[in-house]
Amino acid sequence: MSGAWTVMIPVKPFAEAKSRLEVVGAARVDVARALAFDTIEVATRTSGVERVVVVTADDGIARLLPAGVVLVREREATGIDAALALAASRVGLRRNRAALPADLAALAPTELASALAIAAAVPRAVVADAAGTGSTLVTARAGTVWASAYGSDSFARHRGLGCQPLPVRATSGLRRDLDTPDDFAELLPRAGVRLRGVA
Template sequence: MRDRGWAVMIPVKPAAAAKSRLGDDARRGDIARALALDTIDVATRAAGVARVLVVTADAALADLLPGGVELIRERAATGIDAALAAASGRVGLRRPRAALPADLAALASAELSAALAMASAAPRAVIPDAAGTGTTLLTARAGVPWASAYGPDSFARHLALGCRPMPVRATSGLRWDLDTPDDLAGLLPRAGERVRGVA
């Protein structure tokens, strides 16, 4: 990570409550935590990223974070928007900020770096998930107040907030969050070492 550049903010649900769409898979909590740690590692290695902030109420995850990652502890999970508001408040307006979900199993650092470089041209920017309805990257340039509206159809909500959609190819790991057993099967060959180790 560099002294100047983006602050990447990653909210992480407690593992016991995460990845409910994986169903009764006994590995669900382990997969969720592995996904988060792999995604965090990718962010720390991305060119142009100066700070990585993780917001979580998961005490076990907090003890596993790599050095240099900033932890914002929640007493209880507050939701994505509240977590990001807390992280953005810590960063302040002098640095560009980006929100990243903790389940981008196939994301590569170079893909994140390229997307952040592209997003720097817009006051606010957004990248949709593969389905085109969710959000995988949300940004605000330095000096621009943070705003987010996660939930169903968050991509449309973020467009309504004035975010510029960024063109990212459909095969990019930045488009593919992992929610379902089919996602897990399809993304596993491209996943990080922790996810491959538990899935």
């Protein structure tokens, strides 16, 4: 059984993504695209990650993905948990699986690698967002059936699914998803090149 991870990243169609960012200077679609591709790129550069899987109903994403990233197409966008269930069914039970939201602009490969190393010791794990109520990283070790419960109060719901909270420091980019204009302003200095380019 390999100790390496498959990271699954659900990407909402860019035209529908990040509706709360309308007030930022760049076009919302450009911001959503930059966020997604920065997150994908970080995952591809993370030690211990053997494969990155992007699941989306967006028609234009395939030609933009980095080499080696696997694309799983949804017929239509039906939500993050449905997207992850589809991706997990393609990945199978024999691999360690992890889910990341496509808006972790401040994430560093070392932060993700550290969390995944800890997650390998438990069947399921979860990392809380900065507010402590939502979830960013969710994992399932090989042999464990995939389950996720993103959305409102997802951290508590993931714990109800048996996910062990991981001890990730509050300042880690793994806890800092970007949802609001305030998030955008705060995280921009730490964000990837693509996101800075649309600011």
